[in-house]
Amino acid sequence: MSLGFVIGVVVTVFYYQTLEFTVITISILIVSTYFKPFLTVLLGFICGICCVAAHFILFYSFELPNQHEKYAYSVNVVVEEVISSTPPQYVKVKITRLEDSEYSQFRAPNALLSINSTQPIQPGDAFTAQVRLKNFRGIKNFTVFDSQLYAFTQKIAFKGTVLNKQLAIYNRPQNNHIVAYRTYVKKLVSSAELNWLYYVLLTGDKSLMTFEHKQLMQSLGLSHLLAISGLHISLVFGFCYFAVRCFLKLIKPELNQSLNIAIFYSAAGFVAAFIYVYLSDFIISATRALIMLGCYLLLYYLAKQALRWRSILYALVIILAVNPFSLLNPGLYFSFLAVCIIFMVLKQFPLRGHSLLANIRTLFIIQLGLFIGLLPLSLYFFNGVSLAGLVLNLVAIPILSFVLMPALFLSVLLGLLTDWHAFIVLYDFPLTYIYQMLLAIPQHIRWLNVGQVSITTVVLLYSVVPLLYFIELRVLACIPLLTLLSNYYFTQSSLWQLNVFDVGHGLMVLIKKDKHAFIYDFGPSYFNRFSRVPSVLLPYIDAHNLTVSTSIVSHQDNDHAGGVAHFKAAGYAWSFDYFHPNGVYNDCIATTRDFNGLSIQTFAKEEFNNSNDNSCIVKISAANYSVLLTGDISKTRESQLIKKKDDLQSTVLISPHHGSDSSSSDEFIKAVNPTIVIHSSAYQGQWQFPSKAVVERYNKINAKQYSTGDVGQVRVDFYAKHLELTTARAQESYWFIKD
Structure with a gap:
């Protein structure tokens, strides 16, 4: 069942x-x-x-009441998290009342709100406000972070803007135990160099970690040590188990001989683990590990044997019964697969208390098994693997298990009695030295980026294990491997590829040819702090293991050049040199360049009195197909191009100015004569692009039209004699997410 x-x-x-x-x-x-x-x-x-x-x-399943009638809604909210404290502030809130509907804290939906107020907002603050709300709908792109799927897993149903300039803020009752504990730990480790590391290990809260910390730990294959999970729960359980055991042996109480005293040791360990998870605010990974521990202990003592596989199944049932959509969390697969690997290794190489060398061998085999067994998942979710992680974990896990975690727990206990900051220095100094050594490890040794791995590849790789483990005729394990090889050698690859990303109102285009990339425009930036380059473009380049060859900025409007600064900061400033020899903030020059067999042509122009018509127009051509990129040009520039008799005819056209009626004249459409037209525009944006008149004009020539706001990222694969178009929302959609 x-x-x-x-x-x-x-x-x-x-x-x-x-x-x-x-x-x-x-x-x-x-x-x-x-x-x-x-x-x-x-x-x-x-x-x-x-x-x-x-x-x-x-x-x-939350819906806004009377969406077509309401401009703003009256809501009561409780602030869960402050995402950005710089005005306009951006916060995650829990909606406890929406118009006449009230929700309990347990069921209340979440929302992301922008607050343009000088009042500082803190987690736990509550207020009533008029909010312009709409259903949450994120951008949708291939093989990068899916904001809409993540929002669903976080129960974020809406996003909007608070209209009130002044808010009557009051504090809602919070979990004082957790708040007090985190405040105490933060103060305790404040003087330590690696305070962020100690704080996250003791509380599960990563607020003190910077992006650089997270990136380093992931590249070194050590990020799992920072997530309170099975390793940490088992350590807490083990410490308390043996502490109670030693204490009872020391005091030697008179106990009934029929009692199984190990039950008391285990109960004490489980209580300690529960307190640890409680103080971590029941984060998902810790709660999952606690459930698995509880299931294992119950089966062990009730069935009088270690029914490991059944305990895993029952733990999975409990987790899915609590929240079936936890299947969307990659951590679920890493956790359960890691436990399965450990069980399989221990069955063949059990730990023996009397043989130190045998135990060391078993621990090494466990680490090797975890590295190999989790490799396909790592490739699928992270597009790479940490080469240093295999060796570093052999050292890091024992240090964490037998040195750092006991020292941290002792620091917390001693800190309750007196000022024990000097004790923290004893382990902070050597760990800081080790951390500096980790920083010196070259990037190419830290992380191997292999590009995108399909789910089919992952399933076939994992199907080898049960064939080897459960079937006597082990030669059958070759079938999935042969399937992978045949799929690799016989699947036809496109000659080149066009990618028009979904970036809201803006434009970002990537042309891929032989693992090389040409970039045209970089999407918008927001509040001069965020852009789509770090969240969409750079992850896509890494996911597909691409090498950037050259880049062009059509013009300096924010929705096209907003991400240039982030792209340059990522080390790609040189990529603008060919088409922008006078600097990226000047117009491109008219020239032609070979791009791995494709022709990239930019068109000459007269100077116009507006940046839109000064946009850099680019035509990418191959033997049978071509793509025309037009920036934000208007009918004036279109007319000039037609008069100069430039070769505009193209298979695919990125519509000028996102499909504005100020562009796409009948004459221009006739000159280009596209088969496919892509409008890079926002979903229900304030300018309502593409214009209905423009859509109708392209319909007259029977061109197929796609708007990134509606269909997400558009990808066109060009083959020798045909092309294939796919969209992100059509290929990667779920029934429970309304696109």
């Missing part, structure tokens, strides 16, 4: 409203009809479907 429940949840979350869901459901029904033992599987399967439906209705 538990197995059926897990299958029901997985199939419903990922395949509901698809052919796969129907086929799997009918198959289970047929098997259960003819094989009675499968009736419990069917019952669990139905329970899984009902569980997903119930959670979605209760916690995720």
Whole structure:
């Protein structure tokens, strides 16, 4: 029944409203009809479907009342997190009242709000305000961070702007134990050089970590040490288990011989682990590990044997019953797979208390098994793997387990009695020295970027393990590997590729040819602090392991050049030199350049009195297909291009000025004669691009039109005799997210 429940949840979350869901459901029904033992599987399967439906209705299906009538809504909110404290402030809030609907703290939806007020906002603040709200809808691009999926997992249903200039803020009651504990720990480690490390290990709160800290730890394969998970929970459990055991042996109490005293040791360890998770505010990874520990202990003592695989299954059932959409969290797969790998290694190489060398060998094999076993997941989710992580974890895990964590717990306890900052220095100094050594490790040794790995590749790689582990005819394990090889050698790859990213109101284009990239425009920036370059462009380049060859900025409007500063800061300032020899903030020159067999041509122009018409127009041409990039030119510049008899005819056109009616004249459309037109525009943006008149003009020539605001990133693959167009929202969509 538990197995059926897990299958029901997985199939419903990922395949509901698809052919796969129907086929799997009918198959289970047929098997259960003819094989009675499968009736419990069917019952669990139905329970899984009902569980997903119930959670979605209760916690995720929120709608704005009378959307077409309301301009602003009256809401009561409680601030959960301050994302940006610089005005305009950006906060994550929990909505406890929306118009006449009130929600409990348990069920209340979250929202992201922009607050243009001089009043400082803190977590825990509550206020009533008039808010311009709309359903949360993020941008959608291939193989990069999916903001809309993440928002769903965080129950972020809305986003909007607070209209009040002054807010009557009051403080809502908070969990004083957790707040007091975090304040105490923050003060305790404040003088330490690595205070951010100690703070996150003791509280699970990463607010003291900088982006550079997180990036370094990930590249070194040590980021899992900072997430309170199975390792940390088992350490707390183990410390308390052996502490209580030693204490009872020391005092030698008179106990009934029939009692299993190990139950008391385990209960004490579990209570300590629960307190640790409670003080970490029940973060997902810690809660997941605590549930797994609880299931293992219950089965161990009730069944009188270590039913490891059953404990994993029951823990998974509990986690999915609490929140079936936790399947969308990559940490779930890393956690459960890591435990499975450890169990498999321990079955073959058990830890033996009397043999130190054998135990060291087992620990080494466990680390090697974790590295190999988690490798496909790492490649899929992070597009690479830490080369240094295999060696560093052999040193870091023992240091964390037997030195750092005991020292931190001792510091917390001693700090309650007296000022023990001097004690922290004893381990802070050598750890700081080690951290400086880690900084000196070259980047190419820290992290190997292999590019995008498909889910099919991951599934085939993991299918090798059960074939080797459970089937006597182990030669069958070659089948998935042969499938991978044949798929690699016989799948046709495109000759080159056009990518028009979804960046809201703005433009960002990448042309890919033979693992090299040409970039045209960099999307908008917001509040002079954020842009789409770090969140979309750079991750996409890393995910596909591309080498940037050259770049062009069409003109200096924010929606086209907003991300230039971030792109230059990432080390790509040189990429503008060819087309912008006078500097990136000057217009491009008229020239032609070969780009791995493609022709990149920029057009000469007269000087106009506006930046839009001074946009750099680029034509990328191959033998059979071409793409025209037009910036924000208007009908005036279009007319000039036609008079100069420039070769404008192209297969794909990025519509001028996002589809504005000030552009795309009938004469220009006739001269270009595109088969495909892509409008780079925001979803329901304030200018309502593309204009209906423009859409109608392109319809007259039967051009296929796509708006990034509607369909997400548009990718066009060019082959020798045909092209293929795919969109992010069509290919990567879920039934529970309304696009």
